[in-house]
Amino acid sequence: MRIKVAYCILTSCTGCKISFLDMHEKILDVLEKIDIVYSQMIQDHREVPECDLIFVEGSISTDEDYKEALELRKKAKYLVAVGACACFGGIPAMRNFYSTDEILDSTYSQKKGRYTGPNELLPKVKSLSSVIDVDFEIPGCPPLPENFIEVIDNYPNFDNIKLPTKTLCVECDLKKEKLLSPIREFTSLKINDPYEVDDTDMCFLERGVLCMGIATRSGCGGRCVGMQVPCRGCFGPPPQEGSEDQGAGMISAVASILPTGRLIAKEDILGLVYRYSLSMITNLQIKRTNEGGNKDE
């Protein structure tokens, strides 16, 4: 029996699906194992049927997303969250730092209040996995095609899939020197934008470029850093309890190794450290609660 698979998209860029389709000839093996019963762009089915496995890409940004997520959960025997948006909010969740009015104004109209789209924006974007139970999470923006294959190969024993637990530096080939020397001095006297430094084989942090690799779970194989582009954190926070807030982890780490006074002036700090994952900061906009923590109302 082939596995009946659906691929559904909430608020996202559909990049993950491109990655899903990016298996090259391996897709032939995969198609031996699965029947795709629903997937926009590659098929013309209007309704998601009940099925064995649903891949869900995207974050919960609108009321529609929310409803659909609940629906999908009911239809799926197993449901896998796909990509940074579904796992930790992703790019859409960056809007959480602003109010919905600000977002609508800046996105849809020069003249205020012109947005008449079909869906209501929720006040805060959430990750899929914070709204419904998911059986597995494939991180990444976008994920690697191999991750999909792994999920299909191991269906339904997803526990057998072991995502790496270390941070990205372990997959990065760039070298460290100063970071391995205990002398208390900055690894660079200046914070630099990536375009300001030469391509070398030294760790970005030693070139004064903020690389999120230290606060990001490995698994991508270091595809950005390998191309002389600093990591922006798309595989999300490290797995250890207490390190969920990727940005605050990054802040705690860089304070002792770089002249961070200048960082604020130079960088869009939120966009840098919270590009792909939710921030505890967004909870603070709600005043005085006795709940605390990562609330889900």
Place this chain on the structure above:
Amino acid sequence: MTEEKYGIFICKCRGEVSNYIPVEEIENKFKSNEHIKFTYVSESLCDAVERQKINSILEKNNPNGIVLAGCSPRYYQEYFREVASKNNINAGKVGFANIREQIAWVHKKESKEYLQTKAELAIDVSLNSLENTDNFVATRLEIIDDVTIIGGGVGGIQTALSISRARTNTRIHVIEKKSFIGGEQLKYSKAFPRDECSACAIAPLISELSINPNIIIHDKTEVIDSVGRVGDYRLTTRKMPRYVTKDCISCGKCSDVCIKTVLSTDGTELHKAIYLPFKGSIPFYYNIDEISIDFCKDECDKPCIDVCPANAIDLEMEVQEEIINSGIVVLATGARVHQPEQDDNIFGYGECKDVLTLHQFEKLLAVNSRWKGDIRLFSDENKQPESIAFILCVERSTLGYCSKYCCSSSAAAIRQSVEKLPNTKIYVFYQDQYSDSKFADDYIKQTKKLPNVQWIRATPRTFSNGNGINVHVPVSGGILELKIDMLVLATGLQPHENTPLLRHIFGLDASKDGFFSEFDLLFSPVSTNDIGKFVIGTASGPKTIPETTISAYAAGSKIVNILNKMTLEIPISITHVKEELCSACGICVKTCTYHANTVNLEKGVAEVDITRCRGCGNCVTACPAKARDLIEFSDKAINGAIDLLGKSPLNSRNEDPNMLAFLCNGCGYSTADNVGLSGAGMTYSPNLSIIRVPCSGRVDARQMLHALSYFDGVMIGGCKLHSCQYSVGNFDAQKRVFLLQGALEAANINPNRLKMEYYSPTETEIFCDSIDEFEKELKEEFK
């Protein structure tokens, strides 16, 4: 809570607690808790009779852990932990609830219900931290009974002697870069304060050193690498060849026949290629310097080899590397006399030959100098100066500190100049005068009465042409013009040129002037960030000879203390690195000021040297993977405290802002304690909750956000900058707060909801004011 059963002691403190807090009601509440094995209310826990009682209660009930609710843990923490250990309770399972200083005494005016709830909360927080604290363990290290002292100057010698006198079997290595020990000053002929020859003054020390078979002098040797930890260091040394073996009997025949004369780079010494640095220098055999050896090998018929009766000359001698193991390392590497840059044209130094530094001049006065102690002009060695001007405090403002030695050293030089050249006019230009002792003051004053010596308080300007030096002195009413033959510049002390390299080799920190930095200038002036390494003498900054001696003795006694124990008990404050999480990113390596972390490249994970870790928690905060934790003050203990305090009903009891302060054990927490202790009726907002942390550097941005999710305002209270008991924790905390404030601001949240404050424990009013201020700002924000 797990199955563990705890005991709670509540102390009435002879009414100091019970007059305000209903202790019996608290006791009743906890009594009914299934995890509490017993409760005990005491009139006064620190009372001798009660102490006995504690023992018997513990013996009878045998709890897994205990909480002592009473005074601040600052007072009896160690004592109660000791008592508990004797009763088989690990020190990690002894918690404290500070209900006296931080509740009863400061919030007297609040309602009984408030005080009761607050005290119960404090006990809950303490119970929670017991749950989340692993047993404390300590480790014992063997100490190798060898000491290596780097630098064979006065300080190094004194350290070696003070250790050798107390411990006759300890082997002591003295590593000296030069070909003789005793330091450059040994070459001075008459020195402050006794006007005796330096070599004679120090001779008894050197002879004591050289006859001790357990003191090994490594001349012409440098340390090129160091690995290991306290008790077991492995130093790699490199010894330059002397080209004369130990068979040398110091007859001097080689020197007599040697055809090559060498002038030292500073122009003060003239000697043969093969020579003895000075009479009686130790080691007492001849030496050829590296600058001469090419000549010796290639351009000379080597008459020295033929005449040497001991067959001691070996021009083929090679550089030798040696490994020295030792338990303790002392850096006694000294300083160097500042030499003005030629380009800076400081009083014509470097341009005009007759402008010397004081150091050069003193060497010139010595009998083994170029002119056998005669003072002559460098520009014309047949002439003696008819006038000499000394300028003190040269470039002092550039260096930024007083070098302490120059005034008295100049005075010694002046006295000798007068003796040698009674008709020469001597001017001394000075700004300030430093004398560290009753003796020095007199000594310097006496030179003012010498014939032909004139002290002038002014900074002159000098102009040299080929013909003497013109000195212009600003005096009231104009400029006094003098013509001077020779100018002596008393320049200060600077870090030794090897200091940066040695800092890297030994992983030690520098003060802002580049000297080795002391662990604590006031109370640990000879210790460093590594308990097995000491720094003495001018290696850590300018010192007079008595000060150097004192520092040598201080280090000596500390070292003897360690060696006497033979082993060292080191409490372990930090967990092992979780290898499945750590990617060897190196953040912790760079963060720890005690150099406790390294990356094991083979395994690809960081490792902590528990012998160096002092438990500040800065690396735990910095680790982005959360691959490490402290044992006391663990993440769970702190986060649990935030949750408990945040969820407390006290937080919704009124409309006033709620605040949480993370206060460091060193200063912040003590300051809060002292508010209560002061007895002046001082108080701060009852809506302030306090969490004790070892250091402000322990507070993670993740915890700050966690706290902000419950509290209107969160404050980190550390020590004053530069006073952090872990030296850099508050700097890093400040930067974390600063960055997180930036992030809050970017998200349109008032960044002032997060605050960093710096306290000194006596500043109780400042503490209260800062909380008031904070409360006011928050009221404004949440109107």
